Amino acid sequence: MANQLMYHEFMQIPPVTRAYVTSCVLTTLAVQLDIVTPYQLYFNPELIFKNFQIWRLVTNFCYFGPIGFSFLFNMLFTYRYCRFLEEGSFRGKTADFFFMLLFGGLMLILIGFFVNTIFLGNALTIMYVYVWGRRNPSIRMNFFGLMNFQAPYLPWVLCGFSLLLGGSTTVDLMGIAVGHVYYYLEDVFPKQQGGFRILKTPRFIEWLFESRDPTEDENILHEERPGGFDWDGREQ
Known part of the structure; x- marks a missing residue:
C-alpha cells in the first residue's frame, strides 16, 4: 500500500521535472557506489569532440556533488x-518546457567553451529560477527570515549568498545571463512592435510529448499564488 502511494505521488510529478531530478539522483548514486566517477561525467570539450564522449554533454548537468x-x-x-515552471506557465505545454531546458543547456554549453567550469547543473537551475522569478514578479520571498524580496531578485540573492560563502559566482552569472536571454526572446521581444516569436518549439519535440489536459491534475502546484517560500521551510 505504501509502495503504491509512493509510486502514485512520484507519477504526479510532471514528466520533464520527474525525468531530470531522477537522472540527477541516479547519477549521484552511481558515483557514490563507485559505478562511475565524476571524471567520467564532467564537461570537457576536448574529450567530447576528440574522443567522442558525447554523453558528457548531458551528464555534466546531472551531477551536483556527493550526497550531503x-x-x-x-x-x-x-x-x-x-x-513550479512546468506546472505553472508551462502547464499543458510540456514540449515547450523541454525546449526551454534544451535551449538553456545548449547556451550554457556554448559559454562553457570559454569559461573554466566543469559541471553546469547549478547554472541550469539558476536559469529557470530566473525565468520563474520574472514571470511571477508579485511573489514575495523570505531568505531564512533575514530579508524579504520579490521573486525576480531570487537569482541575485543566490549569487550574493555564493559570494558570501567564498564560492565562485561564475556559474550563477551564467545561469542569470542565459535565463535573461530566454526571457527576453520568449516574453519581451514578441510583444514589442514588430516583434515575433523566435524560440518556436521544433515539431519533432512536440511529437515526442503528448499534449496533456491542464485540468487532469487536481493536486497541482500553482505559480500564481499569494505569498512565497520561506527558506526555513514555511510558506508565507
Whole structure:
C-alpha cells in the first residue's frame, strides 16, 4: 500500500521535472557506489569532440556533488522551481518546457567553451529560477527570515549568498545571463512592435510529448499564488 502511494505521488510529478531530478539522483548514486566517477561525467570539450564522449554533454548537468547537505539543498531547489515552471506557465505545454531546458543547456554549453567550469547543473537551475522569478514578479520571498524580496531578485540573492560563502559566482552569472536571454526572446521581444516569436518549439519535440489536459491534475502546484517560500521551510 505504501509502495503504491509512493509510486502514485512520484507519477504526479510532471514528466520533464520527474525525468531530470531522477537522472540527477541516479547519477549521484552511481558515483557514490563507485559505478562511475565524476571524471567520467564532467564537461570537457576536448574529450567530447576528440574522443567522442558525447554523453558528457548531458551528464555534466546531472551531477551536483556527493550526497550531503549541499546536494540535498540543490535537489530540493531544482525540484521545486522546475516543477513550479512546468506546472505553472508551462502547464499543458510540456514540449515547450523541454525546449526551454534544451535551449538553456545548449547556451550554457556554448559559454562553457570559454569559461573554466566543469559541471553546469547549478547554472541550469539558476536559469529557470530566473525565468520563474520574472514571470511571477508579485511573489514575495523570505531568505531564512533575514530579508524579504520579490521573486525576480531570487537569482541575485543566490549569487550574493555564493559570494558570501567564498564560492565562485561564475556559474550563477551564467545561469542569470542565459535565463535573461530566454526571457527576453520568449516574453519581451514578441510583444514589442514588430516583434515575433523566435524560440518556436521544433515539431519533432512536440511529437515526442503528448499534449496533456491542464485540468487532469487536481493536486497541482500553482505559480500564481499569494505569498512565497520561506527558506526555513514555511510558506508565507
